[in-house]
Amino acid sequence: MxxxxxxxxxxxxxxxxxxxxxxxxxxxxxxxxxxxxxxxxxxxxxxxxxxxxxxxxxxxxxxxxxxxxxxxxxxxxxxxxxxxxxxxxxxxxxxxxxxxxxxxxxxxxxxxxxxxxxxxxxxxxxxxxxxxxxxxxxxxxxxxxxxxxxxxxxxxxxxxxxxxxxxxxxxxxxxxxxxxxxxxxxxxxxxxxxxxxxxxxxxxxxxxxxxxxxxxxxxxxxxNPFYGESPTLLGRDDETRRILEKLQAGGHCSIVGPSGSGKTLLLRELRRQVKSRFGWRDSEIGSLNFRLIGSLHELKQEIVNHLGGQKPNEIKSLLRRKPLRLLLLDDVGGLEAGQRGYEMRRWLRGLSQDEHCPLKLVAVSNERLEFLFRKDDPARDSPFADLDPVPVELPPLAPAVCRQLVQQRLAGAAFHIARFEDLFSVSRQPRELLHQCAVRYEELRRDRP
Structure with missing residues (x-):
C-alpha cells in the first residue's frame, strides 16, 4: 500500500x-x-x-x-x-x-x-x-x-x-x-x-x-468529523461526465488538479461508473500507483499480477487472453523524469496504441502532462505530451458545493452549520476546506462550556 x-x-x-x-x-x-x-x-x-x-x-x-x-x-x-x-x-x-x-x-x-x-x-x-x-x-x-x-x-x-x-x-x-x-x-x-x-x-x-x-x-x-476520507464524491459531476465522454469516444484522459483537489476519490468514483456505464469487469480495469513503481520491469510485473500471471514476459499472451480496457495511472508525477521514467511512459503509450489491445489511459497528475516531463527527450515531445490535449482540470469547489460538503460532515455533530458559514462563502479545494473546518471545530469544542 x-x-x-x-x-x-x-x-x-x-x-x-x-x-x-x-x-x-x-x-x-x-x-x-x-x-x-x-x-x-x-x-x-x-x-x-x-x-x-x-x-x-x-x-x-x-x-x-x-x-x-x-x-x-x-x-x-x-x-x-x-x-x-x-x-x-x-x-x-x-x-x-x-x-x-x-x-x-x-x-x-x-x-x-x-x-x-x-x-x-x-x-x-x-x-x-x-x-x-x-x-x-x-x-x-x-x-x-x-x-x-x-x-x-x-x-x-x-x-x-x-x-x-x-x-x-x-x-x-x-x-x-x-x-x-x-x-x-x-x-x-x-x-x-x-x-x-x-x-x-x-x-x-x-x-x-x-x-x-x-x-x-x-x-x-x-x-472531529472533518478528518478522514469523504464517503461520497461531491461537486465533480461535470468533470466525471467529461471523462466518461472522452472514454466513450475512444480517447485517453488526463486529470489535472492540485494536491487536495479530490483526485483519488474521483478515480474511485470513475472506476465505479465505467463498470456501470460500459459493462466493464474489475479484471478489465487496472490501477497503477507510480509512487511504488521505479522501473519498466516493475511496471510490467504490476500489470501481469493484475492479470493473474507470474512473469513480465507473459504480458503479451496474457493481454490477448484477458484484455485490459482501462488503466488508471495515479500520481503520474511520481514517475522518474529521466531515462527509466521515459522508458515506462514510452512503453505505456505504445501499449495503448497497439491495435490488438483496446486500452485507454486515464492519467492523474498535479501538472499538465506536456509540462510535467519536458526533459524526456530534448528533440521531441514526451510520449504523454499529446495524450489528452484538453485535460479535465479540477477547479476549487463552488460555495454551494462547499456548503454541501460541510453539511455532510456535520450530520449528527454537536455544532450547527451556521458556525462554519464564513469558511464556505468562497470557492475552495476540498482538502483546504476540510482542514479549515477541522480547526474551527476544535476551537468550538474547546470553548464549549
Missing amino acids: GPSQDLDDLLRRCTVRLRVPQDESQGTGFWIAPGLLLTCAHVVETAHARSVPVEIALDQGIYPGRIVEFLSKPYPDLALLRCDDVRDHPCVYLHSDIALGDGLYSYGYTDQYPRGDSATFAYEGPTDAGSGSLLKLKQGQSRPGLSGAPLLNLRTGGVCGIVKSSRDRDSDLGGRAVPLACIPSGYDLPSLQQSFHQRHGDWLDCLNAEQRGWVPWKTPPAG
Whole structure:
C-alpha cells in the first residue's frame, strides 16, 4: 500500500536541499519541528568544521541554517539545523516502528536530479554498525545527495529513519538509514511533534484509519468529523461526465488538479461508473500507483499480477487472453523524469496504441502532462505530451458545493452549520476546506462550556 497522493506531496514539501558553498557539497534535510531540520552529519561536515552556516534552498530563496547538534560519522551520522528565517513550513510526522518487508518511500536532491527525485525501498532488517544499528534497505537506488532524506514507512504513514548511504549508487541494490532512536534527545521532539501536529492537521489528515491508530498520543481527529476520507464524491459531476465522454469516444484522459483537489476519490468514483456505464469487469480495469513503481520491469510485473500471471514476459499472451480496457495511472508525477521514467511512459503509450489491445489511459497528475516531463527527450515531445490535449482540470469547489460538503460532515455533530458559514462563502479545494473546518471545530469544542 502506498501513501495517499496528498501524503506523498506533503513529504516532498517537508524536504529541503542543503548546500555547503565552501566545498560545493549538497544533500537533503527535512523539517521535524518549527525551525528545526534533520540531516546526516556528513552532508554538513565542512560547514561544521569551519563554523559556517549551511545554505537551505527553498522555492522562495536561500536561507542560512545553523548547526545545533552534530553527531559525526560513521555512527550515528546525524545533524540538527536551526533556521528561524523560514515560517509556516510543514513538518514530517515521526514514528519509529518498522518491520521486515515494509515498503518505504523517500525524496531528496540527488546528483543526477538536484531539483528532487523519488526513491522506494523495502526494509531488509538491521545492520550492526558496531556502535549501534542501522536500517538495511533493498530494492531501490540511493544516489549521492539522497543522504539526509526522510524515510517514510508506507504501512504506518510516519517517517521512521534518515537515509545515510548507498549499497551501490548505480543499481537498485539499496542503501542504509539511521533509525529515529539516534536523534538527540535534548530537544524533547515527542512534545514538539505532538504540539505541531495537533495544531496543524495536514499530515494526520492524509493518514487512513489504520495508520491513524499508530499515532501514540491522543489527537483531535478522534472526535472531529472533518478528518478522514469523504464517503461520497461531491461537486465533480461535470468533470466525471467529461471523462466518461472522452472514454466513450475512444480517447485517453488526463486529470489535472492540485494536491487536495479530490483526485483519488474521483478515480474511485470513475472506476465505479465505467463498470456501470460500459459493462466493464474489475479484471478489465487496472490501477497503477507510480509512487511504488521505479522501473519498466516493475511496471510490467504490476500489470501481469493484475492479470493473474507470474512473469513480465507473459504480458503479451496474457493481454490477448484477458484484455485490459482501462488503466488508471495515479500520481503520474511520481514517475522518474529521466531515462527509466521515459522508458515506462514510452512503453505505456505504445501499449495503448497497439491495435490488438483496446486500452485507454486515464492519467492523474498535479501538472499538465506536456509540462510535467519536458526533459524526456530534448528533440521531441514526451510520449504523454499529446495524450489528452484538453485535460479535465479540477477547479476549487463552488460555495454551494462547499456548503454541501460541510453539511455532510456535520450530520449528527454537536455544532450547527451556521458556525462554519464564513469558511464556505468562497470557492475552495476540498482538502483546504476540510482542514479549515477541522480547526474551527476544535476551537468550538474547546470553548464549549
